[in-house]
Amino acid sequence: MSDAAPAILRPDALPRNDRGNGARTIPLVTRGCGSTSLINGITEFDPGAAIGLHFHDCEESVMVLEGDAIAEIDGMRHPLRTGDTTWIPANVPHRFLNETDSVMRIFWTYASVSATRTMVATRICQSIDDEHAQATRT
16 A cells, blocks of 8 residues: 555646746656656647657557547658547657647646656757756746
C-alpha cells in the first residue's frame, strides 16, 4: 500500500500553460500531486497550431480527445481523429499538428515522472517539470 494520497484533478479548474504557436497545456498528474512514476496532461491546439518536432527520453502515449490531428512520427504523417491513440517509443522524433479550422485537444502520458523534451531543430533538452514551471499561465 502506498503512502501517497489519491488525487482528483479537474482540468477546468487548473491553469493552462501557454506553449506558444496557439497551443496550451494543462498539466494533470505530476510530482505535485504525488506521482512518482508518470505524468500526464491535456494540450489544446488552436486551428493551424503545431508543436515543434521533438523527442522524449521515455515512452509517450497520446489520445485525441477532440477534433482531428496529424501525428508526424519519425518523418511519417498519420491522420488521427477523436479516440485515436498513439504510442511513441523513447527518442523517436514526433509532433502533433492541427491543420483544421476547429480546436483539437490531446491527452498525453509520459512513462517517467522525470521526462524530458529535446527539440530537434535546436537540440535543446529540458525536463517537462521545468517547462511547466517556466510557462506563462493563462
